[in-house]
Each structure stands twice: as structure tokens, then as C-alpha cells.
Amino acid sequence: MPEEAKKEKKPYMPPPPPEGKEVLVSVRGVDKIFTKGGETVYALNDINLDIYRGEYVSIMGPSGSGKSTLFNMVGALDRPSKGEVSVGGVSLPSLASSNLSYFRCKHIGYVFQSYNLIPWLTAMGNVMLPLTFLGTPEEEAKARAKHVLELVGLGHRLDHTPGECSGGQQQRIAVARALANDPSIILADEPTANLDQKTGQEIIQLMKDLCVSEGVTVITATHDFKMLKASDRIVWIKGGNVSKVEDVSNLDIRVGGVSESDYNE
Ligand SMILES: Nc1ncnc2c1ncn2[C@@H]1O[C@H](COP(=O)(O)OP(=O)(O)OP(=O)(O)O)[C@@H](O)[C@H]1O
Numbered sequence: 001m002p003e004e005a006k007k008e009k010k011p012y013m014p015p016p017p018p019e020g021k022e023v024l025v026s027v028r029g030v031d032k033i034f035t036k037g038g039e040t041v042y043a044l045n046d047i048n049l050d051i052y053r054g055e056y057v058s059i060m061g062p063s064g065s066g067k068s069t070l071f072n073m074v075g076a077l078d079r080p081s082k083g084e085v086s087v088g089g090v091s092l093p094s095l096a097s098s099n100l101s102y103f104r105c106k107h108i109g110y111v112f113q114s115y116n117l118i119p120w121l122t123a124m125g126n127v128m129l130p131l132t133f134l135g136t137p138e139e140e141a142k143a144r145a146k147h148v149l150e151l152v153g154l155g156h157r158l159d160h161t162p163g164e165c166s167g168g169q170q171q172r173i174a175v176a177r178a179l180a181n182d183p184s185i186i187l188a189d190e191p192t193a194n195l196d197q198k199t200g201q202e203i204i205q206l207m208k209d210l211c212v213s214e215g216v217t218v219i220t221a222t223h224d225f226k227m228l229k230a231s232d233r234i235v236w237i238k239g240g241n242v243s244k245v246e247d248v249s250n251l252d253i254r255v256g257g258v259s260e261s262d263y264n265e
């Protein structure tokens with residue numbers, strides 16, 4: 001986006017949190033600029049966003065709008081070009097690289113479109129990895145891995161490798177792995193993109209259930225309008241800007257369900 005066009009837009013600014021809500025993730029004035037082959041891409045332009053502890057937020061926007069880039073900022077996988085991101089009061093841009101990997105493993109669980117499981121490890125082995133990384137003793141790690149695999153409905157597939165599981169089951173293993181270290185946040189970037197509609201909805205419902213039962217904050221990106229129902233709030237992102245943030249209940253009242261016209265407002 002040209003610099004002038006960028007300056008014309010008034011950025012979204014979050015209101016003070018409603019009573020009883022605690023801001024867990026705070027994003028302020030975040031820009032992300034990529035320069036490649038002489039081209040400058042303003043992937044994020046002055047993003048301001050608050051995400052409350054225990055809520056389920058969907059980030060919605062067309063391809064290339066900056067969803068994954070925003071995820072990488074919130075998930076401490078990349079640093080902003082400018083601005084501040086804090087999680088639980090910890091400023092991520094100011095953490096040294098060595099502290100960032102510990103922070104990621106301890107506080108954030110990641111779920112990706114392509115599952116990203118280790119093919120030669122069993123479901124147990126995959127889920128134990130982040131526990132082992134943080135130095136959890138083996139017996140404790142085994143018990144925790146078994147517990148979270150049972151939570152996602154895979155108590156009967158503990159010794160299966162990913163190749164011996166369906167796509168939906170593999171994504172459940174990934175959700176269990178994300179939960180292993182009892183994170184405050186699960187970040188799920190297009191978690192249903194490789195799944196059929198029914199299995200995708202089951203994964204979304206699973207994350208919604210975990211959000212309610214485990215109190216974990218879920219932040220997910222999706223293209224799929226049918227996946228928005230589980231959300232408490234929806235963040236609409238367009239051209240690297242937050243265009244609006246809405247409660248899902250408002251959406252239902254206004255349009256009787258979300259429709260593609262929401263993209264075009
Ligand atoms: N490492 C990079 N180097 C250069 N440009 C990048 C890089 N990563 C992302 N971009 C650009 O930043 C913009 C936002 O990309 P991003 O991946 O965040 O979009 P997205 O909303 O996640 O899209 P999708 O729905 O297709 O996954 C795009 O124009 C993309 O080409």
C-alpha cells in the first residue's frame with residue numbers, strides 16, 4: 001500500500017475492556033513491512049487490538065490481508081517492524097531470542113493448517129515433545145500427554161503414528177500438542193483448511209469446548225464463514241488493517257448469520 005493511502009485510514013482503536021474482562025493480548029501501533037526484491041509490502045499497518053482472557057476470537061479476512069503475519073506477531077514467531085505486542089503483560093518485541101522460544105513453548109500452543117506433526121512419532125510422542133522441551137520429567141510428561149489426548153477424544157489412538165490417523169485425528173493430535181504445556185493461548189492458523197466441512201466443524205467445536213472447559217484463549221484465522229459461530233468476537237482484517245471487531249451475537253442479529261457481504265463493507 002502506498003505511504004499516502006496508508007496515512008489516510010484511521011486505525012481501529014480498541015475500547016476499554018468490558019467489566020470483568022481482562023486484556024491478555026494487547027497489540028498497539030504494529031506495522032510489519034517486508035522488503036523483497038526491491039518491493040516493499042506493508043503487511044500490517046498500525047494494528048491495534050485487545051484480546052481478552054478466555055475468549056474465542058476469529059480473525060477473518062481475504063487471502064493476503066495479513067492474518068498469518070498478525071499471528072506471527074502475537075505468537076512471538078516474528079517481530080513487528082514497529083509497535084508493541086504484549087501477552088499477559090510481557091512485551092514480546094523486547095524479549096531476547098533465547099527467551100522467546102521458552103515463552104512460546106510455555107504460553108502459546110500452535111495449530112497449523114498442515115498439522116506439522118513428526119511422522120515417525122506416535123500421538124503420545126508428538127504431544128510429549130513440548131513437555132520434554134520444557135524439562136518435564138518423563139513419567140509426568142506421559143501422564144499429561146495421555147490426559148490431553150483423551151481430552152481431544154483420542155484416548156484410543158495413543159500409539160498410532162500420524163500416517164495411521166485420519167486428517168481430523170491428526171489435527172486433534174496437533175490440538176493436544178498445543179495444549180500440552182497448559183498454555184494461556186491457542187493460536188490456530190486456518191486449522192480446518194485441509195479438512196472436510198464436518199470434520200472442520202468438529203475441530204472448531206473441540207477448540208470451543210477447550211476454551212470453555214480449560215479456560216484457554218483461542219485465536220483462530222479462517223476464510224470459512226461457517227466456522228465463525230463458535231467465536232465470541234470476530235476481527236475483520238483487510239489490507240493489513242483491522243476494519244472492525246464485532247461480537248458474534250451482533251452479527252447474528254444484523255444479518256441472520258454471517259455472509260460474504262461482510263467482506264465487502
Ligand atoms: N516473509 C515475507 N516476505 C515478503 N512478503 C511477505 C512475507 N510474508 C507475508 N508477506 C506478504 O504480506 C502480505 C500478508 O500476508 P499473510 O500471509 O499475512 O496473509 P494471510 O491473510 O495470512 O493470507 P492467506 O489467507 O492466504 O493465508 C501478503 O501480501 C504477503 O505476500
Ligand SMILES: [Mg+2]
Binds near residue numbers: 068
Ligand atoms: Mg495465512
